[in-house]
Amino acid sequence: RKEVEQDPGPFNVPEGATVAFNCTYSNSASQSFFWYRQDCRKEPKLLMSVYSSGNEDGRFTAQLNRASQYISLLIRDSKLSDSATYLCVVNMRGSNYKLTFGKGTLLTVNP
Amino acid sequence: NAGVMQNPRHLVRRRGQEARLRCSPMKGHSHVYWYRQLPEEGLKFMVYLQKENIIDESGMPKERFSAEFPKEGPSILRIQQVVRGDSAAYFCASSPSNGLAGVDGELFFGEGSRLTVL
Numbered sequence: 717r718k719e720v721e722q723d724p725g726p727f728n729v730p731e732g733a734t735v736a737f738n739c740t741y742s743n744s745a746s747q748s749f750f751w752y753r754q755d756c757r758k759e760p761k762l763l764m765s766v767y768s769s770g771n772e773d774g775r776f777t778a779q780l781n782r783a784s785q786y787i788s789l790l791i792r793d794s795k796l797s798d799s800a801t802y803l804c805v806v807n808m809r810g811s812n813y814k815l816t817f818g819k820g821t822l823l824t825v826n827p
Numbered sequence: 828n829a830g831v832m833q834n835p836r837h838l839v840r841r842r843g844q845e846a847r848l849r850c851s852p853m854k855g856h857s858h859v860y861w862y863r864q865l866p867e868e869g870l871k872f873m874v875y876l877q878k879e880n881i882i883d884e885s886g887m888p889k890e891r892f893s894a895e896f897p898k899e900g901p902s903i904l905r906i907q908q909v910v911r912g913d914s915a916a917y918f919c920a921s922s923p924s925n926g927l928a929g930v931d932g933e934l935f936f937g938e939g940s941r942l943t944v945l
Contacts, residue, residue: 720869759918759936760870803869813860813922814883815934817869 720818739804752803831937852921
Protein backbone atom coordinates (compact mmCIF):
# COMPACT_ATOMS: atom_id res chain seq x y z
CA ARG A 717 0.00 0.00 0.00
CA LYS A 718 1.35 3.42 -0.92
CA GLU A 719 2.15 5.81 1.92
CA VAL A 720 -0.16 8.51 0.55
CA GLU A 721 -2.90 7.73 -1.93
CA GLN A 722 -5.10 10.22 -3.70
CA ASP A 723 -8.01 10.17 -6.10
CA PRO A 724 -6.45 9.37 -9.48
CA GLY A 725 -8.42 12.05 -11.32
CA PRO A 726 -8.36 14.01 -13.50
CA PHE A 727 -11.28 16.14 -12.46
CA ASN A 728 -12.94 18.39 -15.04
CA VAL A 729 -15.53 20.75 -13.59
CA PRO A 730 -17.33 23.91 -14.72
CA GLU A 731 -16.68 27.24 -13.07
CA GLY A 732 -18.67 27.59 -9.88
CA ALA A 733 -18.74 23.88 -9.15
CA THR A 734 -17.82 22.33 -5.83
CA VAL A 735 -15.13 19.68 -6.01
CA ALA A 736 -13.76 17.37 -3.34
CA PHE A 737 -10.42 15.57 -3.21
CA ASN A 738 -9.77 12.57 -1.01
CA CYS A 739 -6.54 11.22 0.37
CA THR A 740 -5.58 8.34 2.62
CA TYR A 741 -2.28 7.71 4.37
CA SER A 742 -0.92 4.42 5.60
CA ASN A 743 1.36 5.36 8.49
CA SER A 744 -0.51 5.98 11.73
CA ALA A 745 2.58 7.81 13.04
CA SER A 746 1.95 10.61 10.59
CA GLN A 747 1.90 13.84 12.50
CA SER A 748 1.25 16.76 10.18
CA PHE A 749 -0.90 17.05 7.10
CA PHE A 750 -0.99 19.54 4.26
CA TRP A 751 -2.43 20.27 0.87
CA TYR A 752 -0.02 21.67 -1.65
CA ARG A 753 -0.84 23.00 -5.09
CA GLN A 754 1.36 22.47 -8.13
CA ASP A 755 0.78 24.30 -11.38
CA CYS A 756 1.92 22.66 -14.60
CA ARG A 757 5.71 22.37 -14.70
CA LYS A 758 6.07 24.57 -11.63
CA GLU A 759 7.07 23.98 -8.03
CA PRO A 760 4.66 22.82 -5.33
CA LYS A 761 3.35 25.53 -3.03
CA LEU A 762 1.61 25.15 0.30
CA LEU A 763 -2.13 25.66 -0.02
CA MET A 764 -3.11 24.93 3.57
CA SER A 765 -2.36 22.81 6.58
CA VAL A 766 -4.95 20.34 7.79
CA TYR A 767 -5.97 20.25 11.44
CA SER A 768 -7.89 17.62 13.34
CA SER A 769 -10.73 20.04 13.97
CA GLY A 770 -11.00 20.87 10.29
CA ASN A 771 -10.11 24.25 8.90
CA GLU A 772 -11.30 26.66 6.28
CA ASP A 773 -9.57 29.30 4.21
CA GLY A 774 -11.99 31.17 2.01
CA ARG A 775 -13.38 28.74 -0.54
CA PHE A 776 -11.13 25.92 0.66
CA THR A 777 -12.00 23.53 3.48
CA ALA A 778 -9.71 20.79 4.75
CA GLN A 779 -10.71 17.88 6.96
CA LEU A 780 -8.71 15.22 8.78
CA ASN A 781 -9.95 11.96 10.21
CA ARG A 782 -7.11 10.35 12.15
CA ALA A 783 -9.10 7.21 12.96
CA SER A 784 -9.69 6.52 9.28
CA GLN A 785 -6.34 8.02 8.21
CA TYR A 786 -8.21 10.14 5.72
CA ILE A 787 -7.76 13.72 4.56
CA SER A 788 -10.02 15.76 2.30
CA LEU A 789 -10.00 19.08 0.50
CA LEU A 790 -13.18 20.80 -0.63
CA ILE A 791 -13.14 23.67 -3.09
CA ARG A 792 -16.33 25.69 -3.39
CA ASP A 793 -17.29 28.03 -6.22
CA SER A 794 -14.30 26.89 -8.27
CA LYS A 795 -12.48 29.43 -10.43
CA LEU A 796 -10.51 28.99 -13.62
CA SER A 797 -7.40 29.84 -11.60
CA ASP A 798 -7.97 26.81 -9.37
CA SER A 799 -6.85 24.58 -12.26
CA ALA A 800 -3.77 22.80 -10.96
CA THR A 801 -2.62 19.53 -9.43
CA TYR A 802 -3.48 19.17 -5.75
CA LEU A 803 -0.99 17.26 -3.65
CA CYS A 804 -1.79 15.56 -0.37
CA VAL A 805 1.26 15.71 1.90
CA VAL A 806 2.04 14.17 5.28
CA ASN A 807 5.03 14.02 7.53
CA MET A 808 6.02 11.74 10.35
CA ARG A 809 6.68 12.55 13.94
CA GLY A 810 10.39 13.26 14.38
CA SER A 811 11.22 14.02 10.77
CA ASN A 812 9.81 17.42 10.04
CA TYR A 813 11.62 17.85 6.78
CA LYS A 814 10.80 14.51 5.21
CA LEU A 815 7.48 15.23 3.60
CA THR A 816 5.67 12.37 1.88
CA PHE A 817 3.74 13.49 -1.18
CA GLY A 818 0.86 11.83 -2.94
CA LYS A 819 0.93 11.66 -6.73
CA GLY A 820 -1.57 14.46 -6.94
CA THR A 821 -4.98 14.96 -8.50
CA LEU A 822 -5.27 17.16 -11.57
CA LEU A 823 -8.14 19.63 -11.54
CA THR A 824 -9.26 21.51 -14.63
CA VAL A 825 -11.92 24.16 -14.20
CA ASN A 826 -13.67 24.95 -17.46
CA PRO A 827 -15.39 28.21 -18.43
CA ASN B 828 13.53 38.89 -1.68
CA ALA B 829 14.60 36.19 -4.07
CA GLY B 830 13.16 32.75 -3.57
CA VAL B 831 14.95 29.46 -3.92
CA MET B 832 16.94 29.61 -7.13
CA GLN B 833 17.72 26.51 -9.12
CA ASN B 834 19.74 26.12 -12.26
CA PRO B 835 19.75 24.96 -14.86
CA ARG B 836 16.00 24.85 -15.32
CA HIS B 837 16.38 22.28 -18.07
CA LEU B 838 19.27 19.93 -18.65
CA VAL B 839 19.70 17.32 -21.35
CA ARG B 840 22.33 14.63 -20.97
CA ARG B 841 23.22 11.46 -22.83
CA ARG B 842 23.51 8.20 -20.97
CA GLY B 843 26.80 7.97 -19.12
CA GLN B 844 27.32 11.71 -18.76
CA GLU B 845 27.27 13.66 -15.52
CA ALA B 846 24.55 16.05 -14.39
CA ARG B 847 25.11 18.84 -11.87
CA LEU B 848 22.14 20.67 -10.47
CA ARG B 849 22.55 23.79 -8.36
CA CYS B 850 20.39 25.31 -5.68
CA SER B 851 20.74 28.63 -3.89
CA PRO B 852 18.47 28.78 -0.84
CA MET B 853 16.37 31.75 0.13
CA LYS B 854 18.28 34.53 1.84
CA GLY B 855 18.74 33.70 5.48
CA HIS B 856 18.04 29.99 5.00
CA SER B 857 20.75 27.56 5.96
CA HIS B 858 18.95 24.26 5.42
CA VAL B 859 18.49 22.71 2.00
CA TYR B 860 16.42 19.72 0.92
CA TRP B 861 16.39 17.94 -2.41
CA TYR B 862 13.32 16.12 -3.72
CA ARG B 863 12.85 14.20 -6.96
CA GLN B 864 9.64 13.93 -8.96
CA LEU B 865 9.66 11.10 -11.48
CA PRO B 866 7.11 11.28 -14.31
CA GLU B 867 3.60 10.55 -13.03
CA GLU B 868 4.89 10.16 -9.47
CA GLY B 869 4.81 12.19 -6.27
CA LEU B 870 7.81 14.08 -4.99
CA LYS B 871 10.24 11.89 -3.05
CA PHE B 872 12.66 13.13 -0.41
CA MET B 873 16.30 12.61 -1.31
CA VAL B 874 18.62 14.48 1.04
CA TYR B 875 18.77 17.14 3.73
CA LEU B 876 21.86 19.30 4.07
CA GLN B 877 23.14 22.12 6.20
CA LYS B 878 26.25 24.11 5.38
CA GLU B 879 29.11 21.60 5.03
CA ASN B 880 27.02 18.79 6.52
CA ILE B 881 24.80 16.06 5.18
CA ILE B 882 22.13 15.54 7.82
CA ASP B 883 19.97 12.87 6.21
CA GLU B 884 20.62 11.16 2.90
CA SER B 885 18.25 8.27 3.42
CA GLY B 886 16.39 9.03 0.18
CA MET B 887 19.44 9.13 -2.05
CA PRO B 888 20.11 6.22 -4.40
CA LYS B 889 23.11 4.31 -3.13
CA GLU B 890 25.21 4.80 -6.24
CA ARG B 891 25.94 7.62 -8.66
CA PHE B 892 24.17 10.31 -6.63
CA SER B 893 25.86 12.75 -4.28
CA ALA B 894 25.02 16.11 -2.75
CA GLU B 895 26.93 18.86 -1.06
CA PHE B 896 26.29 22.27 0.44
CA PRO B 897 29.63 24.02 0.80
CA LYS B 898 30.40 26.89 3.12
CA GLU B 899 30.32 29.24 0.17
CA GLY B 900 28.13 28.84 -2.89
CA PRO B 901 25.07 26.84 -3.80
CA SER B 902 24.09 23.32 -2.91
CA ILE B 903 24.90 20.87 -5.68
CA LEU B 904 23.20 17.60 -6.55
CA ARG B 905 25.50 15.53 -8.71
CA ILE B 906 24.45 12.51 -10.75
CA GLN B 907 27.22 10.51 -12.34
CA GLN B 908 26.81 8.22 -15.34
CA VAL B 909 23.19 9.17 -15.84
CA VAL B 910 20.67 6.62 -17.06
CA ARG B 911 17.25 7.14 -18.64
CA GLY B 912 15.56 6.40 -15.31
CA ASP B 913 17.19 9.53 -13.85
CA SER B 914 14.97 11.69 -16.08
CA ALA B 915 12.88 13.66 -13.61
CA ALA B 916 12.25 17.05 -12.07
CA TYR B 917 14.61 17.75 -9.18
CA PHE B 918 13.28 20.24 -6.67
CA CYS B 919 15.26 22.01 -4.02
CA ALA B 920 13.67 23.54 -0.93
CA SER B 921 15.07 25.58 1.91
CA SER B 922 14.22 26.56 5.45
CA PRO B 923 15.81 28.84 8.03
CA SER B 924 15.99 26.27 10.81
CA ASN B 925 15.69 22.59 11.48
CA GLY B 926 12.38 21.39 10.21
CA LEU B 927 9.79 23.35 8.38
CA ALA B 928 9.78 27.02 7.61
CA GLY B 929 7.14 29.67 7.84
CA VAL B 930 3.65 28.83 8.81
CA ASP B 931 2.83 25.22 9.62
CA GLY B 932 4.97 23.08 7.44
CA GLU B 933 5.73 25.30 4.51
CA LEU B 934 8.79 24.31 2.57
CA PHE B 935 9.80 26.90 -0.01
CA PHE B 936 10.58 25.09 -3.23
CA GLY B 937 12.54 26.30 -6.20
CA GLU B 938 11.07 25.96 -9.67
CA GLY B 939 12.98 22.76 -10.22
CA SER B 940 15.55 21.44 -12.64
CA ARG B 941 14.21 19.13 -15.30
CA LEU B 942 16.70 16.51 -16.35
CA THR B 943 16.19 14.59 -19.56
CA VAL B 944 18.51 11.68 -20.29
CA LEU B 945 18.63 10.63 -23.92
